[in-house]
Amino acid sequence: MVKVDKPTQRLPKQQLLILAVCRFAEPVAMTSVYPYLPEMIQSFHVPNDKVARWAGLMSAVFSLSQCLTGIAWGRASDRFGRKPIILLALTCTMVSSVLFGFSKNLVWAFITRSLQGLSNGNVGIIRTAVAELVPQRELQPLAFSIMPLVWNIGSIFGPSFGGSLVHPVERYPRIFGNFKLLENYPFALPNLLISLLFLCGISAGFLFLRETLEEKKSRRDYGLLVGKLVIAPCTRKKPRARAYSTDESDPFLRGTSSEMSSPIVGSEIKPPKQTPGWSQVFSRQSNINLAVYTLLAMHSVAFDQLLPIFMHYPVQSIPDPDVHLPLKFAGGFGIDSNRIGLLFTVYGVFGMLVQFFIFPTFARRFGVLNCLKACTVIFPMVYIATPFTALLPTDSSRQGVMMVLMLIKGFCGIFAFPCSTILLTNSAASLKVLGTLNGVATSVSAIGRATGPALAGGTFTAGVDIGYLIIPWWTLALVGAIGAIPVWSLVEMEGFSSGQDDEDEEGEEDLEDEDDAKATGVPSTAAHSRHSSTAACSDDVFVDDETPPESAGLSRATSRTSLGVPRRHSLHLHRVASPIGMGPGIVPAGARRYSSDLGATRSGLGAGGTSYY
Template structure:
């Protein structure tokens, strides 16, 4: 698409990078605002607004006929692209149970992986149809004028039902907005009523919680059980009124533990995205005529060999890696985290990233092409495994570092901004080091640079600790302005979002 704007082959890489960076930078500028909006106006409204903005800017990008218009559309997409943090917030509020969080937070990366495989494949098939399928679309003046509109029109066809389903069936999870009348939910129930025998299907009492506490203070989930009259009996407990909820302050957002989590989150984005950008370049890079190891051990770091793979071959390996990643995400991750714990899994994975990145370029030294590709695929799958653990674990720790549900959207907005900085800086540094490394005769240099980024990501983990509710409640007591006599439990209990809050039962997952 960039080439169709009249950009020379030498400048395609630069302008592609600028186009991607414009999205990340603008997302950094507005992600916190989107998070604050979700804390004030509700998760559902903000998510639907974000989806609408993304759909409009996608259409703008597809109908761009100049480079400047393409850059503007991507920048606007970044300004409206704050949904990632809000969806993580809603997920945390829908699934407050600690033992269910690993599986819940593994769903988002799983869906992302599916989209990352299907999206590029679909876009590549239907982009520029007038030239790819001249018999069917060769005479279409529309596709001749807007050759890259087809993928974005197809995306729009996916956005419309997504927004409709969200409007009709997505429940509000923000505790202060659950008492408001939701026209979309009422309409959704009316549409489903003919298909259900229970006319009260999906009804929800926002002012009450379906989680209670027994006399010893242990968490006790109470589920609806149908009676002989078709009704449900609930053991309900009144939730804390909004007047007693912690008031928003930036100090409550940037606690010591949340700052460490945010730093680790940004560094993870920096080295992970830098790897994702450089790997296809290394896979396509040609091989040199002389094998480095034939000149002795001293030249092992001075070689410029790539894998010399075709685009179709690269796509095949990426697809296989994505399919394996889906299995790892949903089958391996939840039971492993449940057994070993979130923080230990994150620490082990962060250390393994360092050695993995340093090992990547040396797979190109294997003489056999088959063995070389097999080694590369093994590295890709191992990196996917580490990513499968790193992102959800980091998100869970960040969520549980929030001092109050009322600031959770803002905290995830800050995390989105931090990750956007990492996604901007990481690929820029990796690309610059790749150019410098080739000029010095060493393709190892950029991968060592990414490994050093991963080293920086390990350091904060030594100060990171699981947040215990007793400590969190102590912070809330210190920040309250009234003189209530609040009893702080000494024994270890569940994290923040396992407390009794309206609408936070696990049934909506």
Template structure:
């Protein structure tokens, strides 16, 4: 028997844990006919779980489990050469999957690039949005106070996520629709965010900024579709911890680059007068006109360009994963193959070929099967039937996680930008000078009654936000893979959820750490930055383990493969609703806290929400992605499997 066949035989019993691999993938095609679904394998496996059908090798190709092949399908001279499986094979413990073992890396790379472009656009504005809102004059011509800006920042964040909430389920349905598909929905989302970014950068009033943020949110349902595509590209659970880590890891990369880029490019005339100001080499006598009139447009123009490049890569390289659309002609892929072969003389790679009945990934199976059946279009589960107990628990935990993580992202840069409390100024003004001042005769009283932020400028805010990304990316690359492999998905989520209340409760105390510069100047010094780094370590540690584990559990709680895109759309709608409600309410509570002289009020409320989320996480279970079966579906699968074996 060939070495490849022996390798498959020896591993088939060793991977007893892989029987319950990601059943959220739903491919009703020739591939699913040759490879019975994971649920079919689960049904036929029996209590010892020794039968395996869907075994993906390290090079990404699909291998049949030779234990289940009809003897006539094997080569005649190899039938008697198969050795019996070792008795102790089940006891062999698998090693964590490495990045190099992930299948279909080219498709994951394109999804990663598309995902990176969005956090760049969303996080870059956090470095300067406080000051951009300050530049929007009130109807009376005055500048808004810190309290007003805090409320407006919450409303601005809520505008994007609120718009997402209204359309996320719609885009999920569009991704499941045979006339639209996953790829086209992603393309609309990238172009929509680019349009919203350009409009936001050229806004001159708060209302204009809100409108353009809504435009970007309405057209963007990408995160749910990306999770759907990853679950369809990566089908085994042993690869899921790595594959689903790509999205939060890419987000952290965007968190590093985005705030730094936003802080460096915001108000270039004011920050770099020698380059863009009056009398400069690029600005001429009066400076660069459009950068003078719209000082916060440049980072948004750069973001829009990156989004359009990502959209182009998606058109030319990404394959459709919808089971009913794999045979649909893709003119973008055809164009990329033509350009590569004609202009650059590059032979098209397998990963970039349109998936159809002549897919070369099936070459290994041609010698084992006589004929490939045509794709079968299966019925969809009605929406009213998806609300199982595990679905409700998973979505509740998902929503609570989204509300406090989304609120942290918004409230963090507001706190860093808030003016510091100056006792001398407060004593010399017996009455409040602005609505965000503490009450008359205010005296701080620890541990809860104190106020003020850190008053950091945009470049320092960008650095503080980039620290968050650096810590997250480092943990995801160095610690997460091995530790999550040992703990498992469920325990990774439950332990991580316990870290969030600690970090949120400690954030306000950064304002009372001794600084090398007195107020009202920005806080500075080693102690301040050590405190920022330690708190971010705790928060990012929780986020690093909670987000991918939560994504896997939500994906696996999907009750039927036919509604996978819709289900992720529902999950994104819930997430968007929570990320709309959280920043808006937190901004309002934060402004009340500034008035009362208790800057930690919003943070401690958020810590309470995180405690509730940790409790809810204990009720989530790991599903199989196919909890419900439609009438006659099992019989259809049995007929397909029987025809594939003959």
């Protein structure tokens, strides 16, 4: 018996990079709206004191619309495959974003913003694709940190991109002075240029993204064929030599065997396909994870949206008669949007660095669940301390302490969301329901993202009216404390790689060859040789010298799992080729013949067979 060492697990970097390219345009499009949204609403002849209200409602409409279609996008990806649904969602988001830029009234803006939410279904689908690409728990922290990293990068560029390109005719008359269209639609240019990013993502996904849904991998993918033709002049990949198995137990013709020979791996009959039910989606651990994820989105997003309003609110002096420390005060920082933007830029860059360099190491060392528990405990403490920064005496001290609190909160947020995503992914009953589960997560978290800012804004207004600015922040602290309770009922489950320890993983290049063979219908030499060697190894059944032939046959039958895959035993035997008709000296005395693959062998010695002694 030849012992085969398990290859080192590798991250599918190319496919994750393609998913990142597909994902990048969405955060840029979503966050580019923030700088000019109040100005756009003012252009619709809305009074200044009503702008904040309509801006909040427009954000809520986006999240609520996303909630309505999150499950539908997930179910569609489970049925039709991840790749086509990702490309469709990207196309719909691109079109609705362009239409939003051409808004001329409040009704049109609300309709197109709602369409953006309805078509924004890639959050859960891409998360599902990452889970299917990387089922190994050891690699999940790094893999699941890539998409949040892309979102953070897009969130840094999006606001500056959108804020600098509105009113292009007035700001850049030499370049856009003759464009009448941009003069009539001053908010269209950012969305038109962002559509180019969408086209890049759609093109990359169509040409190079491989299907990750197991049931659809064998479908012919014409996009991959075109992608191979596109990159063929730029690559010099050496052709692989065809490898043959030298095992005498292999039949001469692939896929055939005699009645007494061992079943060939890969020839077993697959059970009929069963559509998973909702009971598999909503398991106990999945339900707890959904509750944790929703409450996390609720208070975390509300904090980020309330913070600029708090920092822009006028300063209240301590000697003011309406101030009664330590709880009754209603002042902010009184700083302008440029300073607030600088603080949030530092906040975003810090989050990006933590996401990529710190989170994977910490999650592997301390465990995903332990990191999530620690973060949920810290969140309420940060929220409780935030309003008291307004009582510091100088601008530099207020902004400095606030920056520290923002970085702590950002650190916890960077850890909490990927950890929650990993736990939710591993709680799925099977990969068949993972797309639906992530669609449900997108929908319920959208409810949290809609209600959180609305709750924070309403309590902020009420707190300012009665002189207690601590009310909105302590409300968020209460929500954070409630969200921390179900975390302690979570269990860090094994995920989908626990049953794959005996599978052969030859590295990223061989996996790509095999996927190409499935998607394009062209046989892969490497995959064929790997299948042959696997079949040869799996045909060995080891019994001791004293086992009678009848027992050997029984052992052979019972050593196979319900799926027809052999289970390797630890008992050792020597195996020799025993062609029919060969006399003493070739086959050792006492050898028992357990295989009779009749037909010519590759050595040309007549009918084949295998004996063990």
